[in-house]
Amino acid sequence: MNQTSSVEILKKYRGRSMAQETFRRLIKNRGAIIGACFLLFLIVVAVLSEFVFDYDTQIIGMNPLALYAAPGPEHIFGCDNMGRDIMARICYGARYSLSIGIGSVAIGLCFGIILGSLAGFYGGVIDNLVMRANDILYAIPNIMIAVVVVSILGTSPSSLLFSLCISAASSFTRITRAAVMQIRGREFIESAYAMGLPTWKVILRHIIPNCLSPIIVQMTLAVGTNIISASSLSFLGVGIPVPLPEWGAMLSDGRAYIRSAPWMCIFPGLAIMLTVLALNLMGDGLRDALDPKLKK
DSSP states (O other), X not given: OHHHXXXXXXXXXXXXXXXXXXXXXXXXXXXXXXXXXXXXXXXXXXXXXXXXXXXXXXXXXXXXXXXXXXXXXXSTTOBOTTOOBHHHHHHHHHHHHHHHHHHHHHHHHHHHHHXXXXXXXXXXXXXXXXXXXXXXXXXSOHHHHHHHHHHHHOSSHHXXXXXXXXXXXXXXXXXXXXXXXXXXXXHHHHHHHHTTOOHHHHIIIIITGGGHHHHHHHHHHHHHHHHHHHHHHHHHTSSSOTTSOOHHHHHHHHGGGTTTOTHHHHHHHHHHHHHHHHHHHHHHHHXXXXXXXXXX
């Protein structure tokens, strides 16, 4: 029975690449599929919002006839204290939240992989310099770093993006260093050196690709964290400047009217919550799909 079952398993998985096997496991995770579908829908909405809604009238313009309009057929999510359509602003605001969340993680990922690979592979003085500087940044709360950077550079999407890159790079540096230190002494690395490959090719072709599993999972979680951080800074008034329709800024505008017009806070808050939940579901699904201990 054991021999027969082993043969069947070998036939079942023969010819499958690692990427195909990971994708097969991922699509079986309902939570990950729901999260991916919601994020895809949100990206489509963010792209099409520029063509569907008029920026000057519906996004930042004032409409005295629709002040505090309750949700209804004409305004599905209602209107705010300036008569602006909340659904239009949420759809358009997805452009800022997604671009800042994804952009800051992408830039921080590049710096984190470079610094973490150098620290983990070479060790010694390079490791001490990189990790001590990283420890200093890691000891400061992300919101505090962002507040200082935004206060120096001014409130703008680019300064907010730069401030969130710093905290993202710190996190990816730690993860990459730990993964590289586990891989650098294995046999296939020694074989690569025996074949005459230079160090930079060994790092790029053999070490970094084998470190991607924890990094990919951290990427999805970091995007959600940075979206919350960007919304928190905008809520405090040091993030995206008004009247740009960022979700955190919309929450800040609506908190004064939470009793008389609660929809001004409910719908932006739901947008933040559902987006971060979708990213976390994707992160959990990727972790399960990429974890070799869970593969049969």
